[in-house]
Amino acid sequence: MNQVGHIFTKDVRRHWPEIAATLGLTGLFGWTMSHQTASSLNAGGPEYLGGVLALAMLLALLLPVSWWVTITRLVQGESLVGDTQWWITKPYEWGRLLAAKILFLATFVLAPLFLAQLWLLWAAGFNPLGHWGGLTLDVALTAAVIVVPLMALSTVTKSLSRVTVTILGVLLAMIAGAALIGWLHIGRMTTSAADEVVYPAMLLLALAAIVLQYARRQVWASRGMLAAAVVLMGVGAACSTNAGLIAMTYPQNGATAAAAVAYDAQLPAWTNPTAMHEVRLMLPLHAAGLTAGSGVILDGVRATVTTADGRRWESAWQPANGTRIVGAEGRGYVPVQMKAGFYEAARQGPVTIRLRLAAVDIRAGNTKRLTMGAGDFVVPGVGICTPQNDNGGRGYSTMRCWSAVRPPQLTQVTGQWSQMPCGQNVAGAPEQTAVGDAWFGQLHPAVTSGLNPVVKMPVNLSNPLNPPLLAVGNVGAAANASARRYLCPGAPLSFTPYREVAKTQYETTIADFQLPEVKQEKVQPFNSPGLHVETRTE
Amino acid sequence: MSAAVKLERLSKRFGRTEALKDVTLEVPEGSIYALVGANGAGKTTLIKLLMNILRPSEGQAEVLGMASEQLAGRALDRIGYVSENQEHPEWMTVRQMLDYLRPFYPKWDRALEAYLVDQFDLPLDRKIRHLSRGMRMKAAMAGALAFRPPLLVLDEPFSGLDPLVRDELIEGLLDRAQETTILLSSHDLSEIESFSTHVGFLEQGRVLFSEELPALAERFREVTVTLMVATENRAPLPEWLQYEQSDAVVRFVHRDWRGSQSVTGVQTVFPGARDVTAEPMTLRSIFLAIARAERSERPERGERPARPASEERSRA
Numbered sequence: 038m039n040q041v042g043h044i045f046t047k048d049v050r051r052h053w054p055e056i057a058a059t060l061g062l063t064g065l066f067g068w069t070m071s072h073q074t075a076s077s078l079n080a081g082g083p084e085y086l087g088g089v090l091a092l093a094m095l096l097a098l099l100l101p102v103s104w105w106v107t108i109t110r111l112v113q114g115e116s117l118v119g120d121t122q123w124w125i126t127k128p129y130e131w132g133r134l135l136a137a138k139i140l141f142l143a144t145f146v147l148a149p150l151f152l153a154q155l156w157l158l159w160a161a162g163f164n165p166l167g168h169w170g171g172l173t174l175d176v177a178l179t180a181a182v183i184v185v186p187l188m189a190l191s192t193v194t195k196s197l198s199r200v201t202v203t204i205l206g207v208l209l210a211m212i213a214g215a216a217l218i219g220w221l222h223i224g225r226m227t228t229s230a231a232d233e234v235v236y237p238a239m240l241l242l243a244l245a246a247i248v249l250q251y252a253r254r255q256v257w258a259s260r261g262m263l264a265a266a267v268v269l270m271g272v273g274a275a276c277s278t279n280a281g282l283i284a285m286t287y288p289q290n291g292a293t294a295a296a297a298v299a300y301d302a303q304l305p306a307w308t309n310p311t312a313m314h315e316v317r318l319m320l321p322l323h324a325a326g327l328t329a330g331s332g333v334i335l336d337g338v339r340a341t342v343t344t345a346d347g348r349r350w351e352s353a354w355q356p357a358n359g360t361r362i363v364g365a366e367g368r369g370y371v372p373v374q375m376k377a378g379f380y381e382a383a384r385q386g387p388v389t390i391r392l393r394l395a396a397v398d399i400r401a402g403n404t405k406r407l408t409m410g411a412g413d414f415v416v417p418g419v420g421i422c423t424p425q426n427d428n429g430g431r432g433y434s435t436m437r438c439w440s441a442v443r444p445p446q447l448t449q450v451t452g453q454w455s456q457m458p459c460g461q462n463v464a465g466a467p468e469q470t471a472v473g474d475a476w477f478g479q480l481h482p483a484v485t486s487g488l489n490p491v492v493k494m495p496v497n498l499s500n501p502l503n504p505p506l507l508a509v510g511n512v513g514a515a516a517n518a519s520a521r522r523y524l525c526p527g528a529p530l531s532f533t534p535y536r537e538v539a540k541t542q543y544e545t546t547i548a549d550f551q552l553p554e555v556k557q558e559k560v561q562p563f564n565s566p567g568l569h570v571e572t573r574t575e
Numbered sequence: 576m577s578a579a580v581k582l583e584r585l586s587k588r589f590g591r592t593e594a595l596k597d598v599t600l601e602v603p604e605g606s607i608y609a610l611v612g613a614n615g616a617g618k619t620t621l622i623k624l625l626m627n628i629l630r631p632s633e634g635q636a637e638v639l640g641m642a643s644e645q646l647a648g649r650a651l652d653r654i655g656y657v658s659e660n661q662e663h664p665e666w667m668t669v670r671q672m673l674d675y676l677r678p679f680y681p682k683w684d685r686a687l688e689a690y691l692v693d694q695f696d697l698p699l700d701r702k703i704r705h706l707s708r709g710m711r712m713k714a715a716m717a718g719a720l721a722f723r724p725p726l727l728v729l730d731e732p733f734s735g736l737d738p739l740v741r742d743e744l745i746e747g748l749l750d751r752a753q754e755t756t757i758l759l760s761s762h763d764l765s766e767i768e769s770f771s772t773h774v775g776f777l778e779q780g781r782v783l784f785s786e787e788l789p790a791l792a793e794r795f796r797e798v799t800v801t802l803m804v805a806t807e808n809r810a811p812l813p814e815w816l817q818y819e820q821s822d823a824v825v826r827f828v829h830r831d832w833r834g835s836q837s838v839t840g841v842q843t844v845f846p847g848a849r850d851v852t853a854e855p856m857t858l859r860s861i862f863l864a865i866a867r868a869e870r871s872e873r874p875e876r877g878e879r880p881a882r883p884a885s886e887e888r889s890r891a
Contacts, residue, residue: 126656
């Protein structure tokens, strides 16, 4: 038997309790989670379901804990810290020792997870074999996010308790760092551009620490690498609001821009107060030049406000909440947050507002049209969708969709509402004039490193309202414009995927603008993503 | 005779503390080399450098013809190592440990393994965590001898063992002495004097001497000079240690005794000597004489005492 197999066999003999615990928890997790998936797909279920679902959530916590114990004990079985270990004077070849440990983790941590995920996909109605590539990537990401860091920590510590203390220390440092950075970045746009460098670099540092420890047992050098990885994460987070990075991510290139985004004088601007003595000004925009099937998503905004008497205020990059302006008739509101004191002073006369918008041009793909099923129905490119029964049992008020391994492409779904409970109107005929829409998915769908490969998405169609009424904050009028509606089997549905064309910046200037009075009510713009206003009239 | 172990100006520093200073010595092939010295002298550090557990700050070490820093993986299947401080696979039984070790060593001799198990009276089915200290050392020794290593490195192997277990271990060692070079460290001179062929003496990280034991025994003499009449103190020669004079009797340890030539030298210093006697010394007496002389000279050299071995270990 070669050395890898020999060490592996010894580890199996030694760590059978950890193996039993990990396999048992993984199996139980797969079983309980499949119940959760099935119950969410189809409302109802056996009486014991509540307990099973609670167990599934508990297992989702216990499973990583079992990995933590298993990985730590496995690696520290041949401890790499100290100079009195038995094995370091024996003819171990470090590469084979490392290979044996990796083989163990692949066999008893990652392979069972892979099988459990296959089972979950099958239980959710997917063909698992059609997703093996994505599942493999999912498991690889889990290894990168959980297994590699735990292994790296185990190589530079002497015992389980020290790993635990180190993890707690790192977590506390991360929480403190995140709180600090979050506080510093309140109200500021963030970009994940740095993550593309930071996360791979962190993984490489962790891998390098592991290899260095096995090859040379350079404890302090390896610890330094791991500390550098944590620092790098902090630096990445701190850089996420960097204006230069944002400008690099959203280049100013007017020639390739799909549209010209400008102030829409047809809609009113409005405000609402926020915490920290600030005012959020909602400015209506439209995009000239957009054709059907194209659109703009606003990720960030930077505003410069100049008053008539020459006072000037410039914001940092602020988040634009993913405002979407789609199609020739598309409109949207962009929020600009400014200090209440300046706002009130600037209201005394007309101002000039210059907006720089960090945007993503998007374009629609082929629309898939189908009718709402009474049960599960397959939506190509998305996954499986199912209507969600409302509590009164009179029909369906919304639906849910499920994707395998990764969320679907950013998709706009539209559906026709019925005003009567399903079955009470003529053949469930939908109300022709009431069309709701919703968005789900991601522009760049990525495999996640979660335990459950079934990605759940609630699809709450908008209950069509009179947008201008809602937009000015007239909630009462909005309520009158809305009625309880039902999404019934047979209702036409359309699913339109959108893809990114380019990231860019738009600029527009609003001259002689009178800032509106600050309203005390908080209202939402009419095109908030996935907005579903349901007014109970019965 | 070629050297199984060769050190050249080997030094090891832990921060500002120099645990080993310019150590140069050779362990001849086939020898039983005893590395002696007080606690904290640097014996364990030296052995860890040889085994590539620690890396030297300066100088180099060669073990079985290979630079010690290259000593890893397969190269270790020619070296048996047992240390009093070694952690053992506590969860294994003795049988499991031997079964586990066997495939690592191409030259593992199962008959010898069985012989050693029998000789050391090892309880094969008992877990190592349940073994006494002596039994652990015997189990470790069985694992280190069963593959007939050309070099056996033992760090304080007899420390804290009862005499019976110690004798059993020594007997086991001597059985293998024909086919292996043994390098062992000890601070207990009496236990190694009976079977060592060579001895090296470490004091505060420096080698004070390294030579064959018979030559050493021949070289050191406890000299008593009886004078005709009490005379005033004379300046002792550099090779005289622990020099003391009381009335008409002078005593010292001669560290370079050459028979009649040395007697003549003594009579030159003491022309009125009535009698000069030179008694052979035990290794322990030699060790003490050198250690005391070294310590009395150290303040004159302005040296600070070195860090104890226990601290060295914790820093490592």
